[in-house]
Amino acid sequence: MKVVCIGAGNVATHLSQALYKAGFVITQIVSRTEENAKALALSVDADWTTNPDNIEDADIYIYSVSDSALGEMIHRNPRKNGLHVHTAGSMSLSLFEGYKERGGVLYPLQTFSKGKAVNFKDIPLFIEASNADDLNVLRELASGISNKVYEASSAQRQQLHLAAVFACNFTNHLFAIAESILHEADIPFEVLRPLIQETIDKTATLSPREGQTGPAVRKDFNVMNKHLDKLTDHPEWQEIYRLLSQDIINNHRG
Amino acid sequence: MKVVCIGAGNVATHLSQALYKAGFVITQIVSRTEENAKALALSVDADWTTNPDNIEDADIYIYSVSDSALGEMIHRNPRKNGLHVHTAGSMSLSLFEGYKERGGVLYPLQTFSKGKAVNFKDIPLFIEASNADDLNVLRELASGISNKVYEASSAQRQQLHLAAVFACNFTNHLFAIAESILHEADIPFEVLRPLIQETIDKTATLSPREGQTGPAVRKDFNVMNKHLDKLTDHPEWQEIYRLLSQDIINNHRG
The missing domain is CATH 3.40.50.720 (NAD(P)-binding Rossmann-like Domain)
Incomplete structure (x- = not known):
C-alpha cells in the first residue's frame, strides 16, 4: 500500500x-x-x-x-x-x-x-x-x-471529540490555572503531580462521579467562600470556580 | 511518641x-x-x-x-x-x-x-x-x-489547597462530564484514559500553558460552535465550555 x-x-x-x-x-x-x-x-x-x-x-x-x-x-x-x-x-x-x-x-x-x-x-x-x-x-x-x-460513526466521533475537549484540553487549562495560583505562592507545579496522578488512577476503580472529592461535593461553603475571596484579582477564575462548584453540587443532589 | x-x-x-x-x-x-x-x-x-x-x-x-x-x-x-x-x-x-x-x-x-x-x-x-x-x-x-x-506557611497552604481544587476536584468533574457525553454515544470512559494520561505526562516536559492543545487555543470557532450546538440539552456544560474556551483564548493572546 x-x-x-x-x-x-x-x-x-x-x-x-x-x-x-x-x-x-x-x-x-x-x-x-x-x-x-x-x-x-x-x-x-x-x-x-x-x-x-x-x-x-x-x-x-x-x-x-x-x-x-x-x-x-x-x-x-x-x-x-x-x-x-x-x-x-x-x-x-x-x-x-x-x-x-x-x-x-x-x-x-x-x-x-x-x-x-x-x-x-x-x-x-x-x-x-x-x-x-x-x-x-x-x-x-x-x-x-x-x-x-x-x-x-461520524456522530459518535463528534461526541468523542467533545468529550476529549473536556477531559484533555479543559483539564490542561485547569492545570495552567493551578500552576499560576501556585506561582503566586512560590510553589512549583511539580508538587501537584501525585495528586493529579491519583485523580486519574482513581477512575480505574471508581467512576469520576463516584470519586468526586473537595469542598463543593461536601457543600463546604465556608472553604468555597475563602477560595473565592482569594481569587478576587482573577474574576475569570472566580467565575470558573463558581460554575464548576455549582455543577458539582447539582450533580450530587439527592 | x-x-x-x-x-x-x-x-x-x-x-x-x-x-x-x-x-x-x-x-x-x-x-x-x-x-x-x-x-x-x-x-x-x-x-x-x-x-x-x-x-x-x-x-x-x-x-x-x-x-x-x-x-x-x-x-x-x-x-x-x-x-x-x-x-x-x-x-x-x-x-x-x-x-x-x-x-x-x-x-x-x-x-x-x-x-x-x-x-x-x-x-x-x-x-x-x-x-x-x-x-x-x-x-x-x-x-x-x-x-x-x-x-x-498558612498563606501558602491556602494557595496550595485552592490550586488542588482546580487540578484535582474540578479536573475530576470534567472527567465526569466527559463520561456523561460518551455515555450518550454508547462509548465507555475507558477510551479516554490514554489521552488523559498523556495530558498529565506532558506537563513533565512542557508547562501546562505551553502544552495547551484543542480548538480554543487554535481559535477554531467552527469546531467550538459545533460543540456548543451538541451541548444544547446541557446549558450548564455549554456555559462551562464557553467560559473555559474563552479563558484559554485570553491566556494565549499575542
Whole structure:
C-alpha cells in the first residue's frame, strides 16, 4: 500500500512516522510549508511537494490538516482514485461525497505536541468508511500502528471529540490555572503531580462521579467562600470556580 | 511518641494507618461515630472513644475532621499539653491560639477515598508550626510516612489547597462530564484514559500553558460552535465550555 500524507503538523508528523515505523510506504508528504514538508519527508523517506497539483498516485491519501483547510485540500487533490482518509474528530465522513469515490476516517484520540514522543500502540484509533471493503483497508492500516482500533460513526466521533475537549484540553487549562495560583505562592507545579496522578488512577476503580472529592461535593461553603475571596484579582477564575462548584453540587443532589 | 487521632473519616483513616505502619504508637481514635471509631481503632491497634472528654494524654493530637468541626474539637479536647496538629488545607495555624500552647499543621496534598489505597510515601506533606522545636517534631513524624516533606506557611497552604481544587476536584468533574457525553454515544470512559494520561505526562516536559492543545487555543470557532450546538440539552456544560474556551483564548493572546 502506497500512502500519501497531506499535512505536516503535529498529527501528520506523529501519524506518518508511526506508519513508516510499522513498515508502510509513505511515498509523498504534501504541505503548504516547504520547511515542514521537507523535514517530515526526510524522516519517513518520502518525496514532498508544496503544490497539491503535484500529488502523486497512491492507494491511500491521509489528510491531517486543520478542519478549516480540510475541505479545500480534498477539493484541490486532483487524484480521484484510492481511499481518501481524514483524521479530524469533528468532521463528517460525508465531506468526501461528490469529490472522491472512496472516503474514510481514521481519528487518533490523543493530544500531540511537537517534540513530545507518544507511544502510538496505546492510542485508540476510531475508524469509519462507507463500505465494508474500505473499512477493512482502514482496519489493516490502523491495526499496524495501534492495538486499540474501534469503529465509530461520524456522530459518535463528534461526541468523542467533545468529550476529549473536556477531559484533555479543559483539564490542561485547569492545570495552567493551578500552576499560576501556585506561582503566586512560590510553589512549583511539580508538587501537584501525585495528586493529579491519583485523580486519574482513581477512575480505574471508581467512576469520576463516584470519586468526586473537595469542598463543593461536601457543600463546604465556608472553604468555597475563602477560595473565592482569594481569587478576587482573577474574576475569570472566580467565575470558573463558581460554575464548576455549582455543577458539582447539582450533580450530587439527592 | 504517643499519638491520639481525632477523626475517623478518609484523611484520618489513611493518615492513622500510615503512621501505624511506620511504627508510631496510636493510643486512641476519637470520633463522634462509634462504628467509624471502632473500625479505625481496630486497624491501628488503638483504644477509641466517642466522647472528647475522654481523650487520653498523648504527645501529639492529630485533628483530621471537617473544617466546620475543627474549631469545636480543638475547644472540646480537654488536654492542654502536647502538640496539637490539624491537617486542613484552608485553616490557619492560628486556630490553636488561646486554646493550646503548641500548635502545628500537617497537610497531606492528596485526594482520599474510602477503600482506595494510596502510597503515602509519595504524598507531599506540608508542615507548619509556631516554633523550631515543634517544626522538628512534625518533620520527624512526617518524614516517617512520606519522602516528600515541605514547609509551608498558612498563606501558602491556602494557595496550595485552592490550586488542588482546580487540578484535582474540578479536573475530576470534567472527567465526569466527559463520561456523561460518551455515555450518550454508547462509548465507555475507558477510551479516554490514554489521552488523559498523556495530558498529565506532558506537563513533565512542557508547562501546562505551553502544552495547551484543542480548538480554543487554535481559535477554531467552527469546531467550538459545533460543540456548543451538541451541548444544547446541557446549558450548564455549554456555559462551562464557553467560559473555559474563552479563558484559554485570553491566556494565549499575542
